[in-house]
Amino acid sequence: MTNDPRISLRLHFESGLTFGRGKADLLQAIQEQGSISAAGRRMKMSYRRAWSLVEDMNAHFPEPLVDSSRGGAKGGGAVLTDRGRQVLADYRALEALLRDQGAGQLARLRAGQRSVPT
Amino acid sequence: MTNDPRISLRLHFESGLTFGRGKADLLQAIQEQGSISAAGRRMKMSYRRAWSLVEDMNAHFPEPLVDSSRGGAKGGGAVLTDRGRQVLADYRALEALLRDQGAGQLARLRAGQRSVPT
DNA sequence: ATTCGTTGTGTTCAGATGGACATAACCAAA
DNA sequence: TTTGGTTATGTCCATCTGAACACAACGAAT
Secondary structure: OOOOOOOOEEEEOOOOOEEOHHHHHHHHHHHHHOOHHHHHHHOOOOHHHHHHHHHHHHHOOOOOOEEEEEOOOOOEEEEEOHHHHHHHHHHHHHHHHHHHHOHHHHHHHHOOOOOOOO | OOOOOOOOEEEEOOOOOEEOHHHHHHHHHHHHHOOHHHHHHHOOOOHHHHHHHHHHHHHOOOOOOEEEEEOOOOOEEEEEOHHHHHHHHHHHHHHHHHHHHOHHHHHHHHOOOOOOOO
């Protein structure tokens, strides 16, 4: 989980998919927790919202990023597919690229910015 | 003006500023056209909207990114300040970094994505 | 003084977005 | 067969967003 609050990267693809830190963190939380609802709790979002995001991601690929099952002793659960892990890893790599190689530009962009009250 | 419709980069700063291709293209259009309204026309957005974006950007820096004047023979106009040019250049550099150094990840992320009807 | 294109502002309205609830379906284990 | 935690889905509502208009202020050139 990236804990740099200063910068976040959001990609808009031509397919209509938008993928940013929210979905990346959600994928990672699902991977670590083994369920969508636990991931949602950890990220302080409703299950409804977490599930919607997963549905949206899955809908943009022929194979889902998250494989879920319901029922059973533990109620069910969810895991990342190979594709899901790959998407997460690629996004993290782009984030790292930006942070490392783009440090100069980011620092300059940030320099002197004023917080603006909403 | 970046003409790769496939990917766009949006940065969220802690100051509250969000800066993506829309604002970058707008800055560039202002630089090339010399006015906010002409830039807005070129980007097919209302003057109201273009002006609001400029106001938002200016508000997030101690010195404005766009310097505007009104009245006169040509009605007025707007130019980029040094800071404005620098912000634009830094954003473009980050875009290029992603496209070049991140080509592999981006290609893989894009691979097999399905267009999803709204 | 008039002109003319631009800047600067306000207002209204439809549509998108996300939060908050509610509820059914599922199924291994006890 | 009951239990319990999870997945799956629907609905309502406050809020945010952006599009669409409308209009005053400005000032160099004529």
